[in-house]
Amino acid sequence: MGNIRARDGKLFFDFTYQGIRCREQTALLDTRINRSKLTSIMKTIDTEIRLNRFVFKSYFPSSSRCSRFDEQDISVQRYLAEEVEPQTVHILSNIPTFKDFVDDWISENRIQWKKSHLKNVLMIIDNYLIPEFGLTRLNDITRPNLIKFRAAISEPRCSITKDKLSNDWINHVMTPLRGILNEAAFRFDFPSPFINIKPLRIHKTVIEPFSLTEVKLFLSQVRDDFRDYYIVRFFTAMRTAEIDGLKWQFVDLERNEIIIQETLVDGNVETPKTSASYRSIQLSQPVVEALKRQQQVTGDNTYVFCNANGKPLEHRNVTKRVWYPALDEMDLKKRRPYQTRHTCATLWLAAGENPEWIAKQMGHSTTKMLFEVYSRYVPNATRQDGSAFARLIEHVKFDAIQEHSYE
Structure with missing residues (x-):
């Protein structure tokens, strides 16, 4: 498997192809977002090499090693051209589905959660989020998708009950969804769809104390x-x-x-x-x-x-x-x-x-x-x-005060 490494603050690809170790420099600085982006590309390269679909010069056209892989590139291109259904691979192809990413998100965050909170988060993910977004790639989830989802879950989920979900509970459902998508957007460098989606207004809790x-x-x-x-x-x-x-x-x-x-x-x-x-x-x-x-x-x-x-x-x-x-x-x-x-x-x-x-x-x-x-x-x-206020002022003689003020 290839790796992403840094040299003089700049990232480069480090992998082996056809028995030759390749170190291909990039102009990207060594930041978390850039590492995530190049790691995604590296995974695609690893997959293509394993499936005999890798064309070296398609990724590194300016590399000095292009000539060393000319014959192999031509052979792979011919193979791809003869395929009835060629498979297109692009940089974002390795952005995971919601279901695949959410497992990592939970494992990374559970250390800061109470057991009761973890239980609620898992219930929300299993009952609401996975059925709706599980097979969708994270970058394909849009703001309209989120708004429609929020509106849909407010309705009764079965014919047995006519009760709608409360705004408070809907907000609870949307909270882990926001966290998952915002983290994915930061990690894989795509715009978060969770933009300007405010929590629903919650009515004041009705309290009924005993006398x-x-x-x-x-x-x-x-x-x-x-x-x-x-x-x-x-x-x-x-x-x-x-x-x-x-x-x-x-x-x-x-x-x-x-x-x-x-x-x-x-x-x-x-x-x-x-x-x-x-x-x-x-x-x-x-x-x-x-x-x-x-x-x-x-x-x-x-x-x-x-x-x-x-x-x-x-x-x-x-x-x-x-x-x-x-x-x-x-x-x-x-x-x-x-x-x-x-x-x-x-x-x-x-x-x-x-x-x-x-x-x-x-x-x-x-x-x-x-x-x-x-x-x-x-x-x-x-x-x-x-x-209480009446008791405070009951001994004050207002008539006397008024008379004194006129003197």
Whole structure:
């Protein structure tokens, strides 16, 4: 096999043909793009030599070696001319198909991905991208192809369901597609078709926090063996993956805090969602008491909340067998368990806690999301909209101020 090498900062072909080593200089600088381009050509040359289809002077007409291969070139040209269906080979012929390239792309990027993210990427590639683009050469995929694909996947994929994909999920599908095509365009030096294709607008997430009365009702009637689990969920704002992966080593009952250092996603121990998600959660007294009770039950195990075998809880199973039946029994509106996090946020706000403290407790880097998502629920929780300001100014005698200003 031939190679691409560099001499004095310029690239050259290095291969053997007819028992003769050929070093053919180019004027191209030794850059990643140029190496990729010449490597593609070198692969074509290797293939043509192997199939006895290589014409030396077609590639290197100015080479001093042309005369040495005249007879062989004429013989190959005669052979090609006699073929019923001559095969045309051009420089871009070795740009791989989408399916061939995507395997390399995954192997190169998986080192920086969590297992859960890798699982999602593979699912998207297998279910959406390969069926659509698998056999297409990367440089043949166009911007109109991408726009039509995005529009097509928004429709229901079978007659069983009439539900369309959400804009959020469509954006998730398009994200690895963008990464694959942009990397291929850079590597094989062709224009990326992913130009000016903006993510679809995502509607604000609808949150449905529990009122404090509903929280009390739920905790008073939920199964005894899960009451402490839900006390922790309702009053710490922990994400599902965080409470599922909570280990006793990260619980400090002397300092009344939980350290978020790990999460559990699909049975795999992973890092927290973002850098801000690494945090210390200060615990209220009900949570401390719940954890002390739980310690009597699972204190000898690794995980705080686990099954009889010491294995961490499987949140889908808990949701199906405990959460939803409890809501039905109490005649409470059906909501996802993640609403416990939203509930805690709104109750903290309603209690007048410092927004920066709340953001830190929840693992947010700023208060921006707090005010955008949760603040509108504060009046509903307190039923005293504007009362804090009223209390602030209630002792100010405005009549006296006005009279003094006229003196």
